Amino acid sequence: MFDEIRFNTIERLPNYVFAEINEIKLNARRAGEDIIDFSMGNPDGRTPQHIIDKLIESVDKDKTHGYSVSKGIYKLRLAICNWYKRKYGVDLDPDTQAVATLGSKEGYVHLAQAITNPGDVAIVPDPAYPIHSQAFILAGGNVHKMGLDFDENFELDVEKFFFKLKKAFRDSAPKPKFVVVNFPHNPTTVTVDKSFYERLVAYAKEERFYIISDIAYADITYDGYKTPSIFEVEGAKDVAVESTTLSKSYNMAGWRVGFFVGNTKLIGALQKIKSWFDYGMFTPIQVASTVALDGPQECVGEIIENYEKRRDVLIESFKNAGWDMGKPKATMFIWAKIPKVASHLGSMEFSKQLLTEAKIAVSPGIGFGEHGDNYVRVALIENENRIRQAARNVKKYLKSLENEVSCR
Ligand SMILES: Cc1ncc(COP(=O)(O)O)c(C=O)c1O
Structure with a gap:
């Protein structure tokens, strides 16, 4: 009905690229899977008490x-x-x-x-x-x-x-x-x-x-x-x-x-x-x-310190898992180059596989623009234990990719 009536503003807006990843994440969670979620820049901490x-x-x-x-x-x-x-x-x-x-x-x-x-x-x-x-x-x-x-x-x-x-x-x-x-x-x-x-x-x-x-x-x-x-x-x-x-x-x-x-x-x-x-x-x-x-600004220092610890744990544990990432000087993110063994996948397919195979959610770089396609964004919004768990999952996933390549 009313097919001839168009909404130009909405038609000019692209589809939300992250929606696809979100949907896989939600479906996996509904199926009872534990997804370790590094996808959104949404701080997981509580607002300071004062x-x-x-x-x-x-x-x-x-x-x-x-x-x-x-x-x-x-x-x-x-x-x-x-x-x-x-x-x-x-x-x-x-x-x-x-x-x-x-x-x-x-x-x-x-x-x-x-x-x-x-x-x-x-x-x-x-x-x-x-x-x-x-x-x-x-x-x-x-x-x-x-x-x-x-x-x-x-x-x-x-x-x-x-x-x-x-x-x-x-x-x-x-x-x-x-x-x-x-x-x-x-x-x-x-x-x-x-x-x-x-x-x-x-x-x-x-x-x-x-x-x-x-x-x-x-x-x-x-x-x-x-x-x-x-x-x-x-x-x-x-x-x-x-x-x-x-x-x-x-x-x-x-x-x-x-x-x-x-x-x-x-x-x-x-x-x-x-x-x-x-x-x-x-x-x-x-x-x-x-x-x-x-008011008092100590809370800001504590928030930074928390992200810094997570950054360091993530970089070290993922490096041990075979995924080397550069260390950021700022923000609550790591902009991680897709590891060589997966670089042919592009950021969208790699992010999908990380979800289905390693049970971790990240944001595909392509969602931020075409120049982002060799990367994924990892937000530091999970605690250190879960970061270490994610690294173990990633290690298995990357190993399976390596095996796939060597069997070809
Ligand atoms: C660069 C940048 N600007 C602005 C925002 C939005 O912040 P706000 O919560 O104030 O809307 C974000 C949120 O992730 C951001 O990354």
């Missing part, structure tokens, strides 16, 4: 149950500005340069709705966190994907990045209006230092485009690495906004608390469009989030 206590205290008050403020209550916007001041020495105005969003993912969708004219071009690295490009496609824009290159330490190949970026500006008509960057990067874990942003900001001023920088994993770093903010660069606020989130640093993924800060014109646009789309987070969540940012 944040939960504040939520409960606030929810028990008479005046916190009405509609809230769509751009975030003043105290929360002030708290994110103070976080920037403490962490980066950056000054931001809570009224004109900060907005709280219902998670940063929502922020991308709304920001793109606010600032994209039909046919506008955004440059997004490939692979990427999928909403970085889909937000612009949903808003009627086009995305120019740019392969991301990095070395064995997961550091960005800055020269190649700018070579490709300049080529994109030469080749693209209309001229790109936005460039999205995300370091530490999901899914590759790739990092940059401040000098990268110095070059990017200078180029944005030269070519006249806006930069949208995602530092969701700003806090989740190891081995002395410190995530830079684009706003450490003088004049970056003229051309850039940056997003952050409480999801990872405070185990608050389900609470939906994100932020965009920086350029007044873009932040104003996001505030305005949000005033049409939503009424903001539930006030007690905003109050408790203020305490997360302003």
Whole structure:
């Protein structure tokens, strides 16, 4: 019925590549199998107690149950500005340069709705966190994907990045209006230092485009690495906004608390469009989030330490199982090259076989873009015992693949 009635927006959205893996995972679980799940960037830990206590205290008050403020209550916007001041020495105005969003993912969708004219071009690295490009496609824009290159330490190949970026500006008509960057990067874990942003900001001023920088994993770093903010660069606020989130640093993924800060014109646009789309987070969540940012920060250290231990156990035990992976300096992921014996499978088939043969779930690299197909993403969301169990399963599976190859 009504076959002639089309929904262009939905038709332009690709199918969710991870859905196939999810379905196999769910079916296996329903059949009673124990699947060790490294597939989603969904922190498994509990939100720190003092944040939960504040939520409960606030929810028990008479005046916190009405509609809230769509751009975030003043105290929360002030708290994110103070976080920037403490962490980066950056000054931001809570009224004109900060907005709280219902998670940063929502922020991308709304920001793109606010600032994209039909046919506008955004440059997004490939692979990427999928909403970085889909937000612009949903808003009627086009995305120019740019392969991301990095070395064995997961550091960005800055020269190649700018070579490709300049080529994109030469080749693209209309001229790109936005460039999205995300370091530490999901899914590759790739990092940059401040000098990268110095070059990017200078180029944005030269070519006249806006930069949208995602530092969701700003806090989740190891081995002395410190995530830079684009706003450490003088004049970056003229051309850039940056997003952050409480999801990872405070185990608050389900609470939906994100932020965009920086350029007044873009932040104003996001505030305005949000005033049409939503009424903001539930006030007690905003109050408790203020305490997360302003309160004791030992909890963040504990969360990082937990991921770091898991990273080290995973890399060592999987290496013993015959799967060598590079060590990330940041994020809650390992971007693992498919072992040689399985490299002919591609990331989707390899992920399926890992599920059915080794009972472990990972995200196929292809789900983040065509440049991700030689890799899978392993999220550090299972405990150390289960990581060791996964390594034992993988060892058997890789052995069986080797036997298959030698029998051919
Ligand atoms: C790079 C990146 N940005 C943003 C998000 C979304 O975070 P939020 O929970 O704030 O929507 C994620 C979630 O995995 C992410 O990996």
